Amino acid sequence: MENKDFAQLLSETADLMEIAGEDGFRIRSYRNAASVILGHPERVQDVLSNPDRKVTEIAGIGKGLAAVLAEIAQRGSFERRDEMLAKYPASALELLKIQGLGPKSIALLYQHHGVKSVDDLERICREQKLRELPRMGVKLEEKVLRSIESYRKSAGRFLLSFGRRTADELSAEFSALPGIEKVEAAGSLRRGRETIGDLDLLVTGPNAVAALDHIVRHPKSQEVLGQGGNKASVTFGVERLQVDVRALPHESFGAAMQYFTGSKEHNVALRTQAIKQGLTLNEYGLFTLEGNQRVAGETEQEIYLKLGYTWIPPELRENSGELEAAQRGTLPNLVQLADVRGDLHMHTTETDGKATLREMAEAAAALGYQYIAITDHSKALAMANGLDEKRVVDFARQVRELNRDGLPLHVFSGLECDILRDGAMDLAEDALAELDLVIGSVHNHMNLESVEMTDRLLRALESPSLRVLGHATGRLLLQRESYPYDFDRVATQAAARKVCFEVNASPERLDLPGPLIRAAKAKGCQFTISTDAHRQAHLHNMRFGVLTARRGWLEAADVLNTRPLAEFKAALKH
Ligand code: DGT
Numbered sequence: 207m208e209n210k211d212f213a214q215l216l217s218e219t220a221d222l223m224e225i226a227g228e229d230g231f232r233i234r235s236y237r238n239a240a241s242v243i244l245g246h247p248e249r250v251q252d253v254l255s256n257p258d259r260k261v262t263e264i265a266g267i268g269k270g271l272a273a274v275l276a277e278i279a280q281r282g283s284f285e286r287r288d289e290m291l292a293k294y295p296a297s298a299l300e301l302l303k304i305q306g307l308g309p310k311s312i313a314l315l316y317q318h319h320g321v322k323s324v325d326d327l328e329r330i331c332r333e334q335k336l337r338e339l340p341r342m343g344v345k346l347e348e349k350v351l352r353s354i355e356s357y358r359k360s361a362g363r364f365l366l367s368f369g370r371r372t373a374d375e376l377s378a379e380f381s382a383l384p385g386i387e388k389v390e391a392a393g394s395l396r397r398g399r400e401t402i403g404d405l406d407l408l409v410t411g412p413n414a415v416a417a418l419d420h421i422v423r424h425p426k427s428q429e430v431l432g433q434g435g436n437k438a439s440v441t442f443g444v445e446r447l448q449v450d451v452r453a454l455p456h457e458s459f460g461a462a463m464q465y466f467t468g469s470k471e472h473n474v475a476l477r478t479q480a481i482k483q484g485l486t487l488n489e490y491g492l493f494t495l496e497g498n499q500r501v502a503g504e505t506e507q508e509i510y511l512k513l514g515y516t517w518i519p520p521e522l523r524e525n526s527g528e529l530e531a532a533q534r535g536t537l538p539n540l541v542q543l544a545d546v547r548g549d550l551h552m553h554t555t556e557t558d559g560k561a562t563l564r565e566m567a568e569a570a571a572a573l574g575y576q577y578i579a580i581t582d583h584s585k586a587l588a589m590a591n592g593l594d595e596k597r598v599v600d601f602a603r604q605v606r607e608l609n610r611d612g613l614p615l616h617v618f619s620g621l622e623c624d625i626l627r628d629g630a631m632d633l634a635e636d637a638l639a640e641l642d643l644v645i646g647s648v649h650n651h652m653n654l655e656s657v658e659m660t661d662r663l664l665r666a667l668e669s670p671s672l673r674v675l676g677h678a679t680g681r682l683l684l685q686r687e688s689y690p691y692d693f694d695r696v697a698t699q700a701a702a703r704k705v706c707f708e709v710n711a712s713p714e715r716l717d718l719p720g721p722l723i724r725a726a727k728a729k730g731c732q733f734t735i736s737t738d739a740h741r742q743a744h745l746h747n748m749r750f751g752v753l754t755a756r757r758g759w760l761e762a763a764d765v766l767n768t769r770p771l772a773e774f775k776a777a778l779k780h
């Protein structure tokens with residue numbers, strides 16, 4: 207039993223107890239224990255099996271929980287959990303993932319209609335029975351149906367950052383094996399999609415098949431889904447991410463990269479072009495239809511070139527105009543990580559960040575940046591101890607002084623100001639005017655009608671201090687859909703008011719998404735790419751923001767924080 211497994215059993219049980227409407231104290235103690243165990247550096251199992259140790263030594267684990275943990279270690283479950291599972295099946299846990307439904311509503315649905323699974327819930331909504339329950343209604347019924355749809359869409363997908371981490375871990379292991387020359391990730395990960403379904407790893411070298419043996423014997427591989435002469439598939443890690451590994455000969459590595467990078471739609475269009483030229487394209491290479499002569503295959507570049515295109519960056523391969531542009535030679539010169547000169551959205555211990563201004567500045571300087579903006583929350587986020595007018599003015603003065611005496615880079619005073627329900631800024635304009643950079647963000651009242659949300663954002667754009675619209679769709683990947691509004695109208699107005707859209711690099715957001723970035727650019731908008739860091743390590747997420755910007759066809763010139771310090775300062779003063 208790993209700590210993760212202990213934690214999961216405890217928090218599942220807490221969820222079920224919450225559905226059952228049981229008392230909050232016990233529920234909190236299970237949840238608390240789950241998070242303590244997850245963060246505990248040694249294995250709980252080892253502590254339990256060591257006669258000289260007691261689990262109660264771990265802070266937050268009392269006698270009652272110690273008994274529970276011992277029971278779990280012994281038989282993989284505990285009494286309370288068995289009781290709950292007798293009442294509600296494990297499928298009830300899925301219901302908590304449906305946005306808009308809390309444990310109380312789920313309990314009600316269970317009592318009245320025996321709803322035990324997402325399928326049951328969908329049926330009850332379609333039969334228009336949810337609307338009749340107390341405190342529910344037609345709106346909620348519609349919302350739940352939409353949530354079910356998005357839940358199904360995201361089930362079995364993973365964040366890009368998680369895919370990247372796993373790919374890096376496995377690439378390093380494969381590369382250390384003798385006879386392996388190259389390991390590359392293909393598929394949606396290489397295209398920088400915000401979520402990935404599975405990981406596609408391609409390996410070449412005189413002993414590339416060693417990677418296949420390595421993955422099927424890997425201690426973290428849970429299940430071997432298939433193993434052939436040049437391919438192995440497993441589910442990997444406790445998260446059970448599917449990993450496909452392919453071993454390839456040198457001469458078809460480019461063709462395989464091209465094929466397995468996709469997207470499927472891009473590949474279909476490319477193959478159609480090949481056929482027009484009397485050629486056929488597959489994962490082994492580009493061949494003549496007649497005579498089956500190899501024309502290209504070792505690199506992607508030569509394949510695209512032989513078909514009349516310049517090489518197409520993977521982030522653009524969605525069959526949305528990139529092939530036509532590559533044929534004409536008019537592909538954008540996409541922004542790169544190295545172009546970014548500063549990070550314009552981060553939080554500190556003043557609000558809900560974990561590091562001080564100075565610590566963030568030092569970490570950012572170590573990344574080679576020339577400047578950052580500190581943008582803590584405003585007072586509407588009381589939970590985060592958001593800044594009021596007085597603190598904002600003090601903060602702006604303090605930053606001016608700090609810049610005079612030896613910070614490792616230039617710090618701009620900023621704020622992530624809440625956009626209130628009616629579109630007003632959370633703080634008075636004269637306080638905002640003291641700051642170098644004001645980001646406006648929506649953090650609550652996200653379930654407005656599209657018309658209301660559009661008006662709210664249009665009104666926010668009238669604020670003379672506003673420079674950036676932060677994470678402007680509000681989506682949380684795999685958890686929460688974007689809120690609806692008339693994006694074209696808002697983008698048109700943002701362009702007119704010279705307010706930038708933020709490309710938020712936080713892996714849970716990646717907001718704006720690529721297609722909306724592209725739409726905003728077409729309206730004449732400018733952009734920033736920022737991490738929304740809440741601790742130093744988050745500053746490294748910039749790479750995911752850049753990938754997302756590239757999926758939106760952005761060039762360095764479209765992104766304000768690619769400008770050198772002096773130029774950036776001038777742009778702020780426009
Ligand atoms: P994912 O894994 O759902 O995030 O998305 P992808 O794009 O990584 O899709 P995946 O893993 O199924 O396949 C990787 C690429 O391989 C895909 O983008 C295109 C190519 N590919 C795989 N199977 C087929 C196929 O049956 N037909 C075609 N045309 N292409 C395929």
Ligand code: CA
Nearest residue numbers: 393394404405
């Ligand atoms: Ca994939």
Ligand code: CA
Nearest residue numbers: 404405406450
């Ligand atoms: Ca795959």
Ligand code: ZN
Nearest residue numbers: 622647676677
């Ligand atoms: Zn925010």
